[in-house]
Amino acid sequence: MSEPGSTPLYRDGRHYDAFNRHMVADIPFYVEEARRAAGPVLELACGTGRLAIPIAQSGVEIVGLDQSPSMLAHLRTKAKEAGVEIPLVEADCRAFDLGRKFALIFIGFNSMQHLHDLASLAALFANVRRHLAPGGKFVFDVFNPSIAILTRDAERSREREYEDPDAGGRITMDQTLVYDDATQVSHVRWFFSRNSPNGDERDFRIEDLRLRCFFPQELDLLVRSQGFEIEAKCGNFERKPFASGDQKQVVVCRSKWESVSEGCEWSEICANSTGLREAGFFVGRHRGMVRERGKRGPHFLTYADFYQEDGICFGCCSTCPRNPTLPFSVKEE
Numbered sequence: 001m002s003e004p005g006s007t008p009l010y011r012d013g014r015h016y017d018a019f020n021r022h023m024v025a026d027i028p029f030y031v032e033e034a035r036r037a038a039g040p041v042l043e044l045a046c047g048t049g050r051l052a053i054p055i056a057q058s059g060v061e062i063v064g065l066d067q068s069p070s071m072l073a074h075l076r077t078k079a080k081e082a083g084v085e086i087p088l089v090e091a092d093c094r095a096f097d098l099g100r101k102f103a104l105i106f107i108g109f110n111s112m113q114h115l116h117d118l119a120s121l122a123a124l125f126a127n128v129r130r131h132l133a134p135g136g137k138f139v140f141d142v143f144n145p146s147i148a149i150l151t152r153d154a155e156r157s158r159e160r161e162y163e164d165p166d167a168g169g170r171i172t173m174d175q176t177l178v179y180d181d182a183t184q185v186s187h188v189r190w191f192f193s194r195n196s197p198n199g200d201e202r203d204f205r206i207e208d209l210r211l212r213c214f215f216p217q218e219l220d221l222l223v224r225s226q227g228f229e230i231e232a233k234c235g236n237f238e239r240k241p242f243a244s245g246d247q248k249q250v251v252v253c254r255s256k257w258e259s260v261s262e263g264c265e266w267s268e269i270c271a272n273s274t275g276l277r278e279a280g281f282f283v284g285r286h287r288g289m290v291r292e293r294g295k296r297g298p299h300f301l302t303y304a305d306f307y308q309e310d311g312i313c314f315g316c317c318s319t320c321p322r323n324p325t326l327p328f329s330v331k332e333e
């Protein structure tokens with residue numbers, strides 16, 4: 001699980017940008033997704049605005065959320081220079097409430113891999129669902145784990161070089177990687193060294209990064225278990241269909257649950273969730289109650305605290321949009 005400040009690289013946006021200056025392949029993809037969305041966009045873990053700024057420049061209304069104050073501070077400076085306005089929220093993507101809905105929510109550049117356990121991921125998906133407008137999309141990308149990389153010796157290897165934004169000169173970055181196959185978390189250690197006119201400094205900074213791996217079939221199940229369906233899964237940002245050997249998993253999905261009004265018909269909840277109806281779930285006409293057939297005793301839950309698919313119950317959550325404080329109750333019919 002990520003903790004604020006646990007990743008030193010994210011304490012300095014200028015170093016982050018210098019370090020990632022080569023990373024541009026995903027920008028046209030996310031700009032296109034944002035332009036296709038018929039409404040405002042929310043970027044989670046927006047960092048220094050590497051993606052958010054080009055999206056704002058394309059004329060799309062975008063809000064950025066990140067838990068690192070220094071990354072957001074650097075974004076603010078860059079947005080001002082670029083002449084765009086991007087409202088920013090300092091928050092954890094597992095716990096936020098912006099009180100509004102978005103046509104597109106995305107979390108790019110492997111950022112979801114900062115969430116290591118199911119509770120964190122379930123919280124992320126629940127927050128996304130609550131903030132998605134009807135028909136809205138959730139898009140993210142993560143690595144496709146390479147067994148060869150994960151199981152190789154934890155030897156130090158040269159990973160990257162970049163210009164030092166502070167002292168000038170060149171910074172080299174070496175890496176070691178140890179993969180924990182029980183938690184599926186890669187423990188990466190970065191060693192920064194400096195070659196500058198003022199002299200060389202070996203390992204002047206050492207940083208640890210922990211990244212959760214998502215294996216492809218597991219990722220699809222995770223998405224479905226959180227009440228989303230996958231509309232497209234690509235192996236790169238040119239939208240090539242995902243296949244063996246691809247480095248990336250780029251996922252476009254939609255919530256199976258739509259907004260629901262008090263006393264609404266089942267079809268208003270989600271046209272695609274016919275399986276739920278067959279499984280015995282339906283919406284009563286009384287104050288938007290969801291009744292569950294065949295269960296003993298009253299169950300007071302928010303209406304989507306669970307849904308059933310292929311005979312398996314999964315956790316979800318949502319509230320009544322007319323009155324978000326009113327929980328939908330589930331009762332024996």
Ligand SMILES: C[S@@+](CC[C@H](N)C(=O)[O-])C[C@H]1O[C@@H](n2cnc3c(N)ncnc32)[C@H](O)[C@@H]1O
Nearest residue numbers: 002010045046047050066067068092093109114
């Ligand atoms: C790889 S960077 C991506 C930044 C930006 N989206 C980009 O594409 O350059 C990951 C970002 O995730 C943020 N982050 C990590 N865990 C987070 C969390 N739980 N909630 C919000 N932001 C988080 C970090 O502060 C960092 O800015």
